[in-house]
Amino acid sequence: MSGAVRNFRRRRLNAEEGLPRAQRVLETPFEERLTSAAELHLDDPEMLLALLGLLPKMWDAAPKKVLEEATFLYGYLESLEIRYPTDPILIDEREYFLGESARIAGTAARFLSRRDDARSWFDLAEAWFLATENAPSNLARLGYQRLALRLEERDFEGVLKLAPHLVANFERMAMVEDAVRARFLLAVVLKEKGRLPEAVEIFEQIAERSRAISNENLLGWAVMNLAQTYGVLGDAEKAVAAAAEAAPLLRKQDNHVALGKLQAGLGLLLRTKGQIAGAMEAFRNAQREFSEIALHADAASMHLILADLLLDAEQPAQAEWEIRAALPIIDEYKLVPEGIAALSLLRDSVRRRQIDRQALRGLHGYFRDAGA
Amino acid sequence: MLNREDQLRSVYRETFDLLRPQLYQLRLSEDELESFGEYVYSWFERFSRRPGNEWMSIPRLRVSLVSGACTLARNLAESKGVSTSSFVGDPMHLAVQLGIISNEKGADS
Numbered sequence: 001m002s003g004a005v006r007n008f009r010r011r012r013l014n015a016e017e018g019l020p021r022a023q024r025v026l027e028t029p030f031e032e033r034l035t036s037a038a039e040l041h042l043d044d045p046e047m048l049l050a051l052l053g054l055l056p057k058m059w060d061a062a063p064k065k066v067l068e069e070a071t072f073l074y075g076y077l078e079s080l081e082i083r084y085p086t087d088p089i090l091i092d093e094r095e096y097f098l099g100e101s102a103r104i105a106g107t108a109a110r111f112l113s114r115r116d117d118a119r120s121w122f123d124l125a126e127a128w129f130l131a132t133e134n135a136p137s138n139l140a141r142l143g144y145q146r147l148a149l150r151l152e153e154r155d156f157e158g159v160l161k162l163a164p165h166l167v168a169n170f171e172r173m174a175m176v177e178d179a180v181r182a183r184f185l186l187a188v189v190l191k192e193k194g195r196l197p198e199a200v201e202i203f204e205q206i207a208e209r210s211r212a213i214s215n216e217n218l219l220g221w222a223v224m225n226l227a228q229t230y231g232v233l234g235d236a237e238k239a240v241a242a243a244a245e246a247a248p249l250l251r252k253q254d255n256h257v258a259l260g261k262l263q264a265g266l267g268l269l270l271r272t273k274g275q276i277a278g279a280m281e282a283f284r285n286a287q288r289e290f291s292e293i294a295l296h297a298d299a300a301s302m303h304l305i306l307a308d309l310l311l312d313a314e315q316p317a318q319a320e321w322e323i324r325a326a327l328p329i330i331d332e333y334k335l336v337p338e339g340i341a342a343l344s345l346l347r348d349s350v351r352r353r354q355i356d357r358q359a360l361r362g363l364h365g366y367f368r369d370a371g372a
Numbered sequence: 373m374l375n376r377e378d379q380l381r382s383v384y385r386e387t388f389d390l391l392r393p394q395l396y397q398l399r400l401s402e403d404e405l406e407s408f409g410e411y412v413y414s415w416f417e418r419f420s421r422r423p424g425n426e427w428m429s430i431p432r433l434r435v436s437l438v439s440g441a442c443t444l445a446r447n448l449a450e451s452k453g454v455s456t457s458s459f460v461g462d463p464m465h466l467a468v469q470l471g472i473i474s475n476e477k478g479a480d481s
Contacts (some may be wrong), residue, residue, distance in 0.1 A: 015418075133439055175424050
């Protein structure tokens, strides 16, 4: 690394330049990026670090876009040959950026209910993270995503067994935000298992810790979950208060996923109170939020819940329409591996134009954590 | 009380001074040594900003600093065609040898 060699090194970005350059990359169409790679500083670690920090902030609002971005980045980094000492990427950065791109792609795929894709991305992320410095920290963050996927597949016992270890590992490594995030897994499992007061307690703790570390994203999720859980408990006053706190936070972050879930929670509460028209409106709002960002599984669950409500309202033709809209999505995304019998019964009943109510309810039970 | 950036510089300087005698095996000029130090520091500073690391105390990241410096030293040795035994083993052993971490911690990890 002589002085002469030093002079040949391309100019590197400093920490302040990383973020504006990352935003510029996001504004550049994919097809133009490779031809302008040098100008965009596509292989500069400051730009890459900033870009990989931006993508997770977008996945609640635009998971499809995040998946496309992370896939592009992964492909670009994989083809990159690092020439030492002329290139700006150093030491373990290529492995780290590849692992992080794969983790982000897997997370976005998980949001989009592309679960097999998510698993493949997570396997790739693991392979790269093993070759990074401080690998336990990267692998623990990946472990969170894998457990979240298991939660969506309703492996509650597995998550209940493993989540406390994940929380303890994050706490031991002083990974404060990740420890708070991992507590969600526990709270959601408890909620799903009907242990609602315990779930409320953990969501309250999460909200308190999120306030302490000024993380509005985690706070929004915690308060949204509190609104939902109070709703299931039938405590309308607390549910409405929590929803009123959550909604502006979520809107500010453009968090369509949580806004959809908040609406779905409100729908459930109104349904419990016998306010069918209001409930239907809330579920349709939820469906709009989910559809806007291509969350097909969640949108399908709203179709099924609406069908159930429409049957209550003695509107079987509209109910059938809702079910017919949901079935192809359930098939395409293989959404209910455990509920295949209920799915088959429901499909038969629609064919006979005599909706099997038990099968319908059984099926949307499998979506419970997705929608409400 | 030092802020995070000052802590980062302090841990880096302390560690780099301990590594310096090993780096002489690479037959580096002062200019090359300075340049090597700049690269290691810029990597370490970015490393401390990775998600998950940003909340960790800087002394906790010291072993990664030694390990990262060893990787870069190996790359440098290769590019100069110099063979060296100092940077090929487990960086943890080097960290213990240099007194950067205690024997017990090294054995634990």
